[in-house]
Amino acid sequence: MRARGKAAALGPDLDLDSFSRETQSWSCCPVSSLPMDITQRSLDVGIRSDEEGRAATYFQIDHSVIYKNIEKAFEGKVEAMSTKEALKKYDWLRDYWWRLVAVDADKYTALAELRWDQGYFFRVLEGQRVTLPLQSCLFISSDNLNQNVHNIIIAEPKSEVQIITGCVVHPNVHKGLHVGISEFYVKEGAKLTFTMIHNWTQDFDVRPRTAALVEDGATFINNYICLKPVKSLQMYPVAYCKGVESRVRFNSILYGSGHSYLDVGSKVVLQGDGSRGEVVARALATDHAQIYARGFLVGEHRKSKAHLECRGLLLSDTALIKAVPELLGKVVGTELTHEAAVGKIAEEQVQYLMARGFSEADAESLIVRGFMDISVFGLPDNLRNQIGRLVETTTERAL
């Protein structure tokens, strides 16, 4: 537990003692019976309190699991519960616990181990193609609270599933710390599309620690959206493409406003024959926001290939975007490429759209909304429409 004092390699160092561990205990209840201020906030991150169009739901407020449910049609196909419950239920789960993320990586992983506050366990059983998304919400209702969750997600062989996770705070919360450990296991031939939306607040700190293991013929798509201000957010999820013909894709949309500090990367390690990776990041910074958009591709197998694309759009002279693409080839035959661009809205594009009759303001708005386009996320129609509307609403408000 020497890691308790170990600062992370990236991002501002935080004084963990400045956050509170005291909060009320929430009793279990249906999500639909939660107060409007909670359900509305949850909806803003894609979590439906009516559970319509969702196969399963997990809802945690502060340190309490208040709800978990699997729709009848999906019973026997998926499992959804807290990780504490899952660890009690399955001895084998210990083999998945802290396997991909090192518990002593830094003070935040140590904190998640020492002060563990639940988290969700989603498992899709072998061969099951779950047609509706699973949803989970990690909600913070108390000001200055520290919430540490540890999530395990397993897509068993030849299964297919979409998961949407929303992390969000109550309107009365101004500061706090969320630490989230997530370990993904995408087994042979499985396909897992994971979409996470964060809505924090200006004085809130966030330290997710995520890793995924992608086996033979499996596909892992990780989508991340951050649309609201945050004091500091630092994360660098990693996916290990261990399997033959394994695939991974990281998509992220970062909207930095106010005094937000966002340090977000994606790392792909190509270890399997024919493994492929792709990292696509869009960063939009306004006001005094600072965004560090990182990407790291590591080629460890001869027949592997990955591409990294980072585009940054600056809307303010006082904002900052730094793109940090890194490629590391360890064997002959791996093919790693990147492209990165940071700049303001291109005048040429604005004038082209004006030549199609749009006003200058409308042209800029269209370009920014296009920049935040989520069509690359590979989402099913209903989720794409819902998340697309969320992004569009936020973008319009910002503009």
Place this chain on the structure above:
Amino acid sequence: MQPGSIKKPKISYLNPGKVLRKESMAKTVCALKIDNLSVEVEGKRILTDVDLDVPRGEVHVLFGPNGSGKTSLIMSILGLSAYRVTSGKIWLNGKDITSLPINERVKAGIGVAFQNPPIIRGVKLGDIIRSFVGEGPDAEKKEHGLIETINFPRAFLERDLNLGFSGGELKRSEVLQVLVQEPNFVILDEPDSGVDVENLELTGKVISDFLKERSALLITHLGYILRYVDANLAHVMINGTVVCSGKPLVILSQIMREGYRWCEKCPKVKGERCELGEKPRL
């Protein structure tokens, strides 16, 4: 005198009313009238004393070697901010558009098919098309009809604007956007370059049909589009100014034979304009 060929306005400071009457007359007959236009980009003169009239209902062609100012003239007509007008006026259907923003010029009736349109990620071609035709069953029907007319794959409507389009697809996309825009004055910047033979015929016929009741200014290098489009008059630009006007096919055949070197032989090039169509010299 050929229709469309012009004399420079003689501005009488003693009798400004005369000028006004002349301009007023121009308003009634010209879709596009350019008077004595000079333009700079980043302080460098790129157009000098350009005069050009395109009467309503006529299609004019603009020839010229690379770098002669053809595209610059189009960008100046459209009003791109980098193109600073230092003197002269641009009139569209009798309205002085010289100082209008781009979108106001478009509202006034200009529609442009660009030679090298920019890639705009996340903005779909369909976004542009629907901004003109609107939403709903009727709009959708119209949209479908236009796409079929230009033999454009529907899937392209949902693709990022101009991203990964082939040369021919770019041209058809540009023409499609002009079709839905329904401008009364059409500017086509090299609609025939980079288009394969089959699509050239199709695009040419679509453009020809579209221009039947419209006025247009057409830039072409090799003149392929003139197989399908009847043009009334051609102009030649050299070094940022219009030096010659005449019958399109006569000028084109001359360019094909000798390139633009024949302009250098023309005694009028340096001083006055050479009215090739009016007084064939070659």
